[in-house]
Amino acid sequence: MNGASVAIHDFWNIQNNQAGMADIRTPSFGMAYESRFSINALSLRSLAFIMPVKWGVTGLSINYFGYSLYHEMKIGLAYARSFGPNFRFGLQLDYLQTAFGEGYGKFQNLTFEMGVQADLTPDLCVGAWVFNPLSVKLASYQTQHFPVVVRLGLAYSFSDDLLVTIESEKNTDFNALILRAGMEYVLKKRFFFRIGIGNQQEIFSMGFGIHWKHLQLDLAARMHASLGFSPQTSLVYTF
Amino acid sequence: MLVLMLFYCLPLTASIPDSLHAAQSDRIGNQLENLAANTDLNLDFSDLTEAYENIANHPININGSRLKELLQLRLLNEFQLISIQNYIKQNGPILSIYELQLIPGLEHINMSQLIPFIKTILPSKSKSISWHHEIQTGKHQLLFRLTQQLEKSAAFKISPDSAYLHPSTDYLGPPQKLYMRYSFNASDRIRFGLTSEKDAGEVFPFPRLGDSTKHALGSKMPVFPDFLSAYAYVSNIGILKKAIFGDYHLEFGQGLTLWSGLSFGKSAAACSVKYFGRGIRPNTSVNENRFFRGLAATFGFQDITLTLFYSNKKSDGRLVPDDSLKNKEIRSILETGNHRTLNENLDKNTLNIRSYGLHLSYVYQQFSIGATYYETRLNPSLKLGNAPYQQFYFHGNRLSNFGCDINYSFQKVILYGELASNRGKSFSGIAGMDAYLNDRLRLSLLFRNISKSYQVLYASPFIENSHVANEQGIYFGLEALLYKHLSLSAYVDYYSLPWLVYRVNRPSRGTAFLAQLNYDFLQKFSMYFRFRYKSKQENFNTDYDYHPLLVATNYYSYRYSLSYPVFDFLILKNRLEAVHYLKNDVHEKGILFYQDVLYRPSALPIKLSFRYALFDTDGWPSRLYAYENDVLFAFSIPSYSGKGQRFYLLLRWKPKKRMSLWLRLARTSYFDRSAIGTGADQIQGNHKTEVKLQWMYKF
Numbered sequence: 001m002n003g004a005s006v007a008i009h010d011f012w013n014i015q016n017n018q019a020g021m022a023d024i025r026t027p028s029f030g031m032a033y034e035s036r037f038s039i040n041a042l043s044l045r046s047l048a049f050i051m052p053v054k055w056g057v058t059g060l061s062i063n064y065f066g067y068s069l070y071h072e073m074k075i076g077l078a079y080a081r082s083f084g085p086n087f088r089f090g091l092q093l094d095y096l097q098t099a100f101g102e103g104y105g106k107f108q109n110l111t112f113e114m115g116v117q118a119d120l121t122p123d124l125c126v127g128a129w130v131f132n133p134l135s136v137k138l139a140s141y142q143t144q145h146f147p148v149v150v151r152l153g154l155a156y157s158f159s160d161d162l163l164v165t166i167e168s169e170k171n172t173d174f175n176a177l178i179l180r181a182g183m184e185y186v187l188k189k190r191f192f193f194r195i196g197i198g199n200q201q202e203i204f205s206m207g208f209g210i211h212w213k214h215l216q217l218d219l220a221a222r223m224h225a226s227l228g229f230s231p232q233t234s235l236v237y238t239f
Numbered sequence: 240m241l242v243l244m245l246f247y248c249l250p251l252t253a254s255i256p257d258s259l260h261a262a263q264s265d266r267i268g269n270q271l272e273n274l275a276a277n278t279d280l281n282l283d284f285s286d287l288t289e290a291y292e293n294i295a296n297h298p299i300n301i302n303g304s305r306l307k308e309l310l311q312l313r314l315l316n317e318f319q320l321i322s323i324q325n326y327i328k329q330n331g332p333i334l335s336i337y338e339l340q341l342i343p344g345l346e347h348i349n350m351s352q353l354i355p356f357i358k359t360i361l362p363s364k365s366k367s368i369s370w371h372h373e374i375q376t377g378k379h380q381l382l383f384r385l386t387q388q389l390e391k392s393a394a395f396k397i398s399p400d401s402a403y404l405h406p407s408t409d410y411l412g413p414p415q416k417l418y419m420r421y422s423f424n425a426s427d428r429i430r431f432g433l434t435s436e437k438d439a440g441e442v443f444p445f446p447r448l449g450d451s452t453k454h455a456l457g458s459k460m461p462v463f464p465d466f467l468s469a470y471a472y473v474s475n476i477g478i479l480k481k482a483i484f485g486d487y488h489l490e491f492g493q494g495l496t497l498w499s500g501l502s503f504g505k506s507a508a509a510c511s512v513k514y515f516g517r518g519i520r521p522n523t524s525v526n527e528n529r530f531f532r533g534l535a536a537t538f539g540f541q542d543i544t545l546t547l548f549y550s551n552k553k554s555d556g557r558l559v560p561d562d563s564l565k566n567k568e569i570r571s572i573l574e575t576g577n578h579r580t581l582n583e584n585l586d587k588n589t590l591n592i593r594s595y596g597l598h599l600s601y602v603y604q605q606f607s608i609g610a611t612y613y614e615t616r617l618n619p620s621l622k623l624g625n626a627p628y629q630q631f632y633f634h635g636n637r638l639s640n641f642g643c644d645i646n647y648s649f650q651k652v653i654l655y656g657e658l659a660s661n662r663g664k665s666f667s668g669i670a671g672m673d674a675y676l677n678d679r680l681r682l683s684l685l686f687r688n689i690s691k692s693y694q695v696l697y698a699s700p701f702i703e704n705s706h707v708a709n710e711q712g713i714y715f716g717l718e719a720l721l722y723k724h725l726s727l728s729a730y731v732d733y734y735s736l737p738w739l740v741y742r743v744n745r746p747s748r749g750t751a752f753l754a755q756l757n758y759d760f761l762q763k764f765s766m767y768f769r770f771r772y773k774s775k776q777e778n779f780n781t782d783y784d785y786h787p788l789l790v791a792t793n794y795y796s797y798r799y800s801l802s803y804p805v806f807d808f809l810i811l812k813n814r815l816e817a818v819h820y821l822k823n824d825v826h827e828k829g830i831l832f833y834q835d836v837l838y839r840p841s842a843l844p845i846k847l848s849f850r851y852a853l854f855d856t857d858g859w860p861s862r863l864y865a866y867e868n869d870v871l872f873a874f875s876i877p878s879y880s881g882k883g884q885r886f887y888l889l890l891r892w893k894p895k896k897r898m899s900l901w902l903r904l905a906r907t908s909y910f911d912r913s914a915i916g917t918g919a920d921q922i923q924g925n926h927k928t929e930v931k932l933q934w935m936y937k938f
Contacts, residue, residue, distance in 0.1 A: 158719075162676050199731075223713075
């Protein structure tokens with residue numbers, strides 16, 4: 001759905017808005033791979049594990065972007081829980097590692113991200129999420145900061161099989177406001193068809209998913225306005 | 240492609256309930272406004288009106304085979320049509336029109352929109368028709384119209400030889416515009432018709448021209464009337480489904496290979512992007528260079544339909560010596576249809592276009608496939624310019640086009656597309672999907688990839704570029720019922736032009752976006768708010784810069800529209816629209832406001848429409864368009880730029896059952912200028928007034 005995900009709830013909310021994982025009732029494990037603009041050196045690999053506990057839902061996620069000469073790594077420890085039936089909250093502590101070439105060294109940082117979701121009606125959910133609100137610096141002697149990213153969105157269920165979501169994103173590294181919209185249609189409770197659009201950068205996406213017993217397989221491609229296609233795939237196992 | 244429910248824009252058509260106009264005319268108007276904004280040509284849309292007229296006079300039997308025509312006129316969508324067909328299959332014929340509302344998918348349908356066009360009779364076995372009887376019960380319609388601009392422009396000179404001295408500016412004829420049409424229709428099985436026109440500046444019979452003008456014209460001496468078009472049409476005689484002798488149009492597939500009619504592109508009807516070709520149909524418009532002339536016939540044997548056509552027609556173009564200087568060739572096809580000046584008359588009918596070909600289609604349940612092949616021969620040969628952006632344009636005197644179109648529907652999804660090429664090269668394609676995912680949500684998706692070297696003369700697919708070639712794009716449209724009376728329609732279209740186009744000296748990109756929120760209450764009170772955004776790239780410096788930079792032009796439009804009945808006989812409408820144009824450091828703003836009053840007393844045989852509009856724009860790029868009510872078969876979509884006001888008054892009087900009279904008066908006054916227009920069309924003074932008189936008789 002072109003990344004419009006701040007107000008929905010599924011496994012990958014551990015990356016997108018941790019509040020959305022508060023209702024997960026079974027332990028789950030997932031991995032994903034995205035080849036940005038179909039260039040191997042720009043690939044993103046993700047691993048995540050979600051574990052519901054007595055006092056909420058916990059999770060661990062690892063992301064690795066790049067290749068030997070440049071990479072970014074993010075390890076997150078997440079916690080989410082719901083307060084009453086209509087409100088959810090999530091928080092994640094992040095360890096960030098950025099490595100530049102040979103001899104420029106590695107930078108290590110700590111930051112956090114948090115999000116909320118509220119059901120305004122049974123069909124309409126609003127979500128908000130912020131990453132790195134303190135705008136952590138890459139290093140104390142550097143001027144470069146990690147961007148602050150804020151996302152705000154709505155998800156509306158037209159029916160059990162049709163979900164529509166819209167969201168806006170502000171990234172301090174990027175001037176314009178990004179708007180995205182996505183739609184998911186479920187056929188026979190097993191086949192998922194997704195489509196998404198956006199006003200900047202990634203302007204169009206299509207995806208397909210299938211649920212089979214404990215397994216969930218998703219395939220998608222996003223199209224950047226000038227850089228072409230980024231295929232991605234994900235596999236989630238629910239215990 | 241046909242405009243949505245265009246019929247309702249005709250404020251004065253007897254067969255349509257008046258209460259509909261307020262709600263409907265906005266939708267049609269919007270679509271025509273978009274078209275007007277994208278073309279400089281003054282097009283005639285009366286073909287569309289004609290189609291609705293025809294069906295209103297000969298309503299379609301819901302249980303019969305003509306149901307598909309409702310699709311072509313956008314009175315039903317495809318999902319509703321399939322739903323009706325399934326219902327009839329399961330439950331037998333529909334006995335009452337109101338039974339339609341019980342059919343799944345038609346719950347929200349506006350019955351009063353449909354009623355004028357449908358009837359319910361049980362399907363009868365095909366009986367042999369009595370030609371004598373058919374012709375005797377047929378209906379004739381005769382219509383005359385006079386249009387004149389009261390202020391004389393510079394081009395109308397009194398001296399009989401001024402046209403000789405100023406061959407490209409001064410007009411040979413008087414400023415009256417005359418229009419005549421006659422049609423005969425017997426149960427829609429036999430039809431014939433005639434349309435004729437003389438534009439302002441074209442000659443009357445026996446023109447008094449000076450000797451030197453006559454000499455210069457030679458064999459191109461203008462005749463009266465300037466344009467004459469006629470057709471004879473028969474349908475359903477054994478395997479002959481349709482045949483036309485005379486002037487006709489061809490519409491197949493998605494308009495990529497063969498589509499001579501008009502198409503309308505994007506509009507607030509965001510999910511109506513699929514084309515529904517009508518095959519062969521008569522030409523009744525006065526678009527003088529946009530139709531076929533000859534013979535066309537459609538034969539049907541069970542699931543197979545075959546259309547054959549032959550056309551031999553002359554078009555306008557400027558003759559210039561070719562590269563070898565021995566022969567002459569045509570550099571551009573002139574589409575205005577104006578033959579007012581000496582030069583325009585010399586350019587008349589200089590290009591002979593001969594076309595012949597076929598379309599074959601096969602239908603199997605919900606799947607259909609079609610193939611188109613046709614040849615075009617030109618004499619003399621055509622060379623459409625030498626500029627770099629014209630490098631891949633057609634050049635020569637022979638052109639072959641081949642296309643293949645498919646359509647497949649299953650339950651909630653319809654897939655369609657068309658592939659086309661010129662003799663095995665320049666492959667181009669359009670592929671689309673319409674999905675009816677929910678009772679309250681419809682979705683349309685359309686991809687297009689038209690090769691930069693694609694060459695076609697009669698095509699009009701869903702694209703942004705004005706030339707049918709050189710475009711890739713993704714269109715995404717959505718229509719949703721959000722809440723009881725509140726609906727949303729929106730689209731976004733991303734496209735790129737991989738080769739140069741006029742005034743864009745590099746490959747470029749563009750975006751079009753629209754979102755419209757409608758509130759309709761009981762089909763009487765309605766309003767909408769619309770936001771529209773367009774962005775494309777243009778040359779930054781001069782056209783002759785060899786290292787061109789492109790710069791984005793952005794156009795934002797915000798519109799609020801309101802329509803409500805004060806009494807049954809009095810409807811008020813308002814529109815307020817603001818636009819904002821940005822190109823690098825050029826900033827322009829424009830505002831348009833208008834008030835409409837529609838007065839339709841039930842006791843008197845008259846109907847009255849009045850509009851007062853006030854506009855203020857910084858220039859031409861920030862201009863606005865507004866659709867206006869006009870006399871039957873005429874259209875008016877003026878552009879507003881500069882500072883000024885405009886009003887029009889339209890009166891229809893029906894003194895007898897069979898006779899109608901129209902009078903229309905429209906005047907624009909500018910506050911910011913003392914002369915209007917440029918060159919030959921310039922008017923001294925700050926106002927421009929147009930009068931129309933029309934008479935129609937049915938017998």
